[in-house]
Amino acid sequence: MPEAAAVSGTPPGAGPGTPAEQELRLSIGQVAGRTGLSIHALRFYEREGLLVTPVHRGTDGHRVYTEWDLEWLEVCVRLRASGMPLTAIRRYADLVRQGTGNEEDRLTLLRQHQQHVTAQIAALTECLDLITFKIRFYEECRAQGPAQGPADPLLTPAVPPQS
Amino acid sequence: MPEAAAVSGTPPGAGPGTPAEQELRLSIGQVAGRTGLSIHALRFYEREGLLVTPVHRGTDGHRVYTEWDLEWLEVCVRLRASGMPLTAIRRYADLVRQGTGNEEDRLTLLRQHQQHVTAQIAALTECLDLITFKIRFYEECRAQGPAQGPADPLLTPAVPPQS
DNA sequence: CTAGGGCCTATAGTCAGCTCTAGGTCAAGC
DNA sequence: GCTTGACCTAGAGCTGACTATAGGCCCTAG
Structure with missing residues (x-):
């Protein structure tokens, strides 16, 4: 970057004469x-x-x-x-x-989006926890060798503590 | 929640007989x-x-x-x-x-997605910085009273330090 | 006995956000 | 003089993920 x-206000050119910038x-x-x-x-x-x-x-x-x-x-x-x-x-x-004059409206709009983004990050972080949990689970399976994996097809213990 | x-392995029922759970x-x-x-x-x-x-x-x-x-x-x-x-x-x-038997493939898939999510969170965090910066900018505009706002239409200083 | 609710299938429609195509202009280079 | 490349417009098409519609079955309650 x-x-x-x-950019925060109004585009130039609306000003007096657009001097030869x-x-x-x-x-x-x-x-x-x-x-x-x-x-x-x-x-x-x-x-x-x-x-x-x-x-x-x-x-x-x-x-x-x-x-x-x-x-x-x-x-x-x-x-x-x-x-x-x-x-x-x-x-x-x-x-x-x-x-200028509608700064409050801009603020409202931006604040709404700010909340939205914050919520998104929180949701993603939760999802990431689940994914990471599952990755660890499979890594452990592997670490214990192919024979030691959960023998029974029925293996549903992979729950993160409390998400 | x-x-x-x-859920991590194989669905039950593939097992022996599905006992009357x-x-x-x-x-x-x-x-x-x-x-x-x-x-x-x-x-x-x-x-x-x-x-x-x-x-x-x-x-x-x-x-x-x-x-x-x-x-x-x-x-x-x-x-x-x-x-x-x-x-x-x-x-x-x-x-x-x-x-069972393809745990490596599952791991690969999950790890890819893990990276994806991590990147998403990083990107969102950057965006959030920009949004928060702009919000602060408008809040300051307002705090300085309507007369004190950036008088000239040309106001383009609202840059976060280095995003 | 019929009205409502919850379910079924199959298929069509919607929406956001691009992306691509067709057909054309213009300026520079070989 | 012709090709190439970057741009132009208008409009069609595409993708992903649903969502809605049409037409029908079955059960239960009034």
């Missing part, structure tokens, strides 16, 4: 490379309104992504990776698009 | 209630070969689940909840169905 993923201008292919999203997915995300503003176009009609777009997309990727559905990301994008 | 989820016999509706799976999903899982053995039927053709079936299903639920695809669960069920 070389670059820092940022020597921004980097990325093609869709480059953004795909950096975000890990496919070119298809990038176009799809834009169509779905996940992008706060539609991406600027060059004279040839090709998409030109700014640093800000990239950072926003990186946030999207994280949110998706943590299971936020596209509809929720779109709602978040909508709020950002509307500009 | 009142009951312990178990006073097993509990559950209807599909009861199993749905206990596992959290829908009745539809239970039939679906069976069709898909996730169940080691097809469920026994009563005289009326209705499914009769044993304790063992229930426990196996609870394991399935955990595996699913941790993102194991149905195809992998089926492979696991296949191994169990084949009986």
Whole structure:
């Protein structure tokens, strides 16, 4: 992770005049490379309104992504990776698009997702316990040699203490 | 979680004669209630070969689940909840169905999934960091009063230290 | 005797989230 | 001048995991 993923307020350009910031201008292919999203997915995300503003176009009609777009997309990727559905990301994008004043709504949305992710981690940790328990069980079977394994087909003792 | 989820070897009944164990016999509706799976999903899982053995039927053709079936299903639920695809669960069920002798294969399968889950937890934890960072950012915005918020639309400083 | 509930089969439909195809534009290089 | 490669749009198709529907059986209660 070389670059820092940022973005929190409103996209620039809405500001006074967009001074000639020597921004980097990325093609869709480059953004795909950096975000890990496919070119298809990038176009799809834009169509779905996940992008706060539609991406600027060059004279040839090709998409030109700014640093800000990239950072926003990186946030999207994280949110998706943590299971936020596209509809929720779109709602978040909508709020950002509307500009300042709805920080409470953004907080609510983020807090909900925070809870969701926390719950996911807890659930996964429980599952991991079960899996680890079973792995240990089979390792012990093996350690005791092929003859010593639970001879009777009926072997159902493999219960974690209390999950 | 009142009951312990178990199951590790081969289903009983393959053993000598199935002595008259006073097993509990559950209807599909009861199993749905206990596992959290829908009745539809239970039939679906069976069709898909996730169940080691097809469920026994009563005289009326209705499914009769044993304790063992229930426990196996609870394991399935955990595996699913941790993102194991149905195809992998089926492979696991296949191994169990084949009986003892393939413990190494089972171990491999479980270890792979263990890694997968561990990676998932790590990824989620990273995402959680970002979300928590953003939440703090908005909380600070709010704490500083509506006038003090980042006045300029261009506010893109919200970066976690190094994720 | 009929209404309801719980179950059965088989098959169709749904949903999210992409992914792919067809058909086309444009600029650079051989 | 032709090919190659990166991009464009619109729209169809796919995958995984269910979920719902249609049509039917059987038992029990009113």
